[in-house]
Amino acid sequence: MPFGHISAHPAPGAESTMTRFAAELERLGLAEFLASFPGDSVDCHQWACGAETLDGVLRDLVGLLLLGRPMRIDRLPDPVADAVPTLADHGIAVRQGAEVQLVDVSLLRAQGIWLFAEPPSPFTPRHYFGTDSINLARRAVYRPGARVLDLCAGPGFQGLVAAQRCGRATLVELLPDAATAARLNAAMNRLSDRVEVFAGDLYEPLPDQTTYDHVVANVPFLPTFSTREPADVRASGADGFDIGRRVLAGLPGRLAPGGTAHLTALLFHSDGKLLMEEELRDWACTAECGLTVTLTDRMPVDADSALVQTTMSHFQESAGHADPDTLHAEVTEMYARDGATGARLAFLRIDQGASGIRILDPAP
Ligand SMILES: C[S@@+](CC[C@H](N)C(=O)[O-])C[C@H]1O[C@@H](n2cnc3c(N)ncnc32)[C@H](O)[C@@H]1O
Missing domain, CATH: 3.40.50.150 (Vaccinia Virus protein VP39)
Incomplete structure (x- = not known):
């Protein structure tokens, strides 16, 4: 197994892509959505119930980032769509045709x-x-x-x-x-x-x-x-x-x-x-x-x-x-x-x- 040092800097450009991604999620209310559940709980069932109360892009983002649902890339806000190649490069997401889906993980x-x-x-x-x-x-x-x-x-x-x-x-x-x-x-x-x-x-x-x-x-x-x-x-x-x-x-x-x-x-x-x-x-x-x-x-x-x-x-x-x-x-x-x-x-x-x-x- 190749061991070694990894600096915490992703490839050039990827870092600013990821900070814009996180800032957009915060602006759209995903941090607020997650903070609505007790403590730091990770409960997919509660998230799914909570998602029913949402509409528009926040509902789509909960589906993609918390519930593991596939999502059309052209329906994502630009800072989120821009992060898709970086997420795929890091093994966090896969692209299938026009869609993207997370691989096993959620955004906690x-x-x-x-x-x-x-x-x-x-x-x-x-x-x-x-x-x-x-x-x-x-x-x-x-x-x-x-x-x-x-x-x-x-x-x-x-x-x-x-x-x-x-x-x-x-x-x-x-x-x-x-x-x-x-x-x-x-x-x-x-x-x-x-x-x-x-x-x-x-x-x-x-x-x-x-x-x-x-x-x-x-x-x-x-x-x-x-x-x-x-x-x-x-x-x-x-x-x-x-x-x-x-x-x-x-x-x-x-x-x-x-x-x-x-x-x-x-x-x-x-x-x-x-x-x-x-x-x-x-x-x-x-x-x-x-x-x-x-x-x-x-x-x-x-x-x-x-x-x-x-x-x-x-x-x-x-x-x-x-x-x-x-x-x-x-x-x-x-x-x-x-x-x-x-x-x-x-x-x-x-x-x-x-x-x-x-x-x-x-x-x-
Ligand atoms: C229980 S998880 C903890 C992850 C994280 N620190 C947390 O608190 O959520 C244990 C982690 O230790 C890693 N691990 C197991 N043996 C290890 C070793 N010898 N050296 C470094 N990491 C190891 C595993 O791959 C796994 O990611």
């Missing part, structure tokens, strides 16, 4: 950032965005003027939020396609000058010795059958924390004095006791960092649970041929193997220079 808007990404779905996306993305961005703390590193950047949401707040951000994403989308998203938000994007593996593409005031990483956290599954960028090992573990291992060398890091994790527990508690405590002690683990959503791991179903569909998507009953039994056994009785979606906050581990479980 969260925390004031325009983002081409895939709305949450049970299928594994190329350009990830989920409720965990929003919740991590809500928790991450950024000081003005700070240097920020976004590992596992996907189409760029965390890094773009950070660049908007801090001034500069460095993004690293393994999938070249997603890194390309991050570059386009930076341009659309007028952040190209404040963002650099690397296509590569975690810390590997970064210049030696460079440290950051804040590191943010919404790591993949679904457990995978590492022995049977083909090499897969989404894999995060048998306990779902392989990528998180590698992020933690590299942090001491990359976090500036007094810096902070924010990560997501899916942590398994046995009747309330986190299976990884000792490992996390040892890491915090060795790394001379304080670690705050905030537990959120509860996820059962029994045979009928959504986690077992999601893990199964993840595996079937990549390997396709497994017998569903055998797979179901294997996945259920995998979760029970270490005595897990459930899992919690967790957010880790790391404070360089502090010490100890705290576990917060504030939700009832």
Whole structure:
């Protein structure tokens, strides 16, 4: 896989095309339309209902950009039609005759950032965005003027939020396609000058010795059958924390004095006791960092649970041929193997220079 540095500047001309595109969408009311739904929710059903109340070009744009409908290019306002070649070059849209249609993605808007990404779905996306993305961005703390590193950047949401707040951000994403989308998203938000994007593996593409005031990483956290599954960028090992573990291992060398890091994790527990508690405590002690683990959503791991179903569909998507009953039994056994009785979606906050581990479980 070709890794390398990508400046956040799209081809000459493309950047101004994308800023005019975003400005036109705002002028026509698309940002207002999206802001009408609770929080930063991504809900295609609500968008479709909302679209029924619209008419004219805004209704067409909701169809094209949010609902994945094809649209005649000659019916689009000029700044939107002008962006079609750039969207096609970046793998975001396809032209078919006189029509254009987005490929898998929608144009989302969260925390004031325009983002081409895939709305949450049970299928594994190329350009990830989920409720965990929003919740991590809500928790991450950024000081003005700070240097920020976004590992596992996907189409760029965390890094773009950070660049908007801090001034500069460095993004690293393994999938070249997603890194390309991050570059386009930076341009659309007028952040190209404040963002650099690397296509590569975690810390590997970064210049030696460079440290950051804040590191943010919404790591993949679904457990995978590492022995049977083909090499897969989404894999995060048998306990779902392989990528998180590698992020933690590299942090001491990359976090500036007094810096902070924010990560997501899916942590398994046995009747309330986190299976990884000792490992996390040892890491915090060795790394001379304080670690705050905030537990959120509860996820059962029994045979009928959504986690077992999601893990199964993840595996079937990549390997396709497994017998569903055998797979179901294997996945259920995998979760029970270490005595897990459930899992919690967790957010880790790391404070360089502090010490100890705290576990917060504030939700009832
Ligand atoms: C859960 S998504 C997060 C996307 C985005 N940061 C967000 O918060 O919405 C995880 C991303 O990590 C990427 N990834 C997986 N392994 C990686 C690695 N070793 N180095 C860099 N990125 C990786 C995946 O391709 C995916 O885009």
